[in-house]
Amino acid sequence: MRHLILFCCALFLLSSCETEIEDFQTQNVSSAIVVYGEISNVDGPYNVRLNYVSAYSPYDATQFSGQPISDANVRIVDGNGKETAYYEKSKGYYLSPVGFKGELGQKYKLRIRLSDGKTIESDFQTINPAPALAEFSYSFKDATKVEDMRFPLVASIQDPKATEDYYFVKRQDFRQFLLTCPAPPPPPAPVPACNCKCWQAPLNTQPYLVDDFLVSGKKLSLDLGQLPYEDFTDWVVQLDLYSISKEAYTYWKRLEDQRKMSGGIFDKVPAQVRGNLTCISDPNQEVLGYFMVGGLTQKRLLVDRFNGIPSETYQKLLFYVDFANVRYKDIPLWNCKDAAFIKYNLGYSLPPL
Numbered sequence: 001m002r003h004l005i006l007f008c009c010a011l012f013l014l015s016s017c018e019t020e021i022e023d024f025q026t027q028n029v030s031s032a033i034v035v036y037g038e039i040s041n042v043d044g045p046y047n048v049r050l051n052y053v054s055a056y057s058p059y060d061a062t063q064f065s066g067q068p069i070s071d072a073n074v075r076i077v078d079g080n081g082k083e084t085a086y087y088e089k090s091k092g093y094y095l096s097p098v099g100f101k102g103e104l105g106q107k108y109k110l111r112i113r114l115s116d117g118k119t120i121e122s123d124f125q126t127i128n129p130a131p132a133l134a135e136f137s138y139s140f141k142d143a144t145k146v147e148d149m150r151f152p153l154v155a156s157i158q159d160p161k162a163t164e165d166y167y168f169v170k171r172q173d174f175r176q177f178l179l180t181c182p183a184p185p186p187p188p189a190p191v192p193a194c195n196c197k198c199w200q201a202p203l204n205t206q207p208y209l210v211d212d213f214l215v216s217g218k219k220l221s222l223d224l225g226q227l228p229y230e231d232f233t234d235w236v237v238q239l240d241l242y243s244i245s246k247e248a249y250t251y252w253k254r255l256e257d258q259r260k261m262s263g264g265i266f267d268k269v270p271a272q273v274r275g276n277l278t279c280i281s282d283p284n285q286e287v288l289g290y291f292m293v294g295g296l297t298q299k300r301l302l303v304d305r306f307n308g309i310p311s312e313t314y315q316k317l318l319f320y321v322d323f324a325n326v327r328y329k330d331i332p333l334w335n336c337k338d339a340a341f342i343k344y345n346l347g348y349s350l351p352p353l
Contacts (some may be wrong), residue, residue, distance in 0.1 A: 068092025125293035161217030166249035198336035
């Protein structure tokens, strides 16, 4: 039997008690179909990914390595019966049309018809409004060594009163970097423009899960950790806060529980947690993954690592930047966009929010 590799799981801190998982299947899933997609009230396009089971994470494109499923008819169906067709952008990767946007209060489900005639559907879920972040800020923590200097992050959700709420939070960091430009050519040759400041977007594949059990109506803290002070360039942290159903929350939390019991995200697991997708035309066809419907709020925090830093501390940083070769002095470039050695290099600007 080929064992399934788990999808990305939450970083949410769980209790030390062992959780019993009841709704799982132990059949051979070597021919299972993996589906992942989502829709919210924020402008699209929204995507749906289809593949046969393999190493896969819905938040890490490098792990989307299963055999893609092409030529599928992918549609979103709302509560009024209106259908919106997706188009195949690349093999196994489907996008919603321009202008399509989910509506608050409306319910949606995913319907997929494969080229072999099989039909896959999710259940209906409603887009409920997501609350705003009550707090999203940072501070600076000085230290004797640069390696110990930090920017602690603080964030919390303003949970509404008298309702049972569940949240799924994605985090994306954007780090600005500077490179070293080459020595100018001897005259009379013109000196090329030096574009040395770009952005990179390190992958973060682990969302946060939060619920308001026993704390309804209060501020729910998010443990975002601290940023390093290895350079004086800007750092942007983006949080995508989804208000999701109890069923969606349970699905992701059980994946996290199972990951902890198995010891690692790529370890063999004893059973597979069910999502909200089924093959209605063939009950024997295993379908894994989830179609997530939720209200969404987004916010970015700019961490200024230059202004307001004590002069003595800043001088320590300059020495560290040179000593640690943060500017890649041995790989000078006129254009930072060409720096293939920088992972997830975005170029000069950030994607729109």
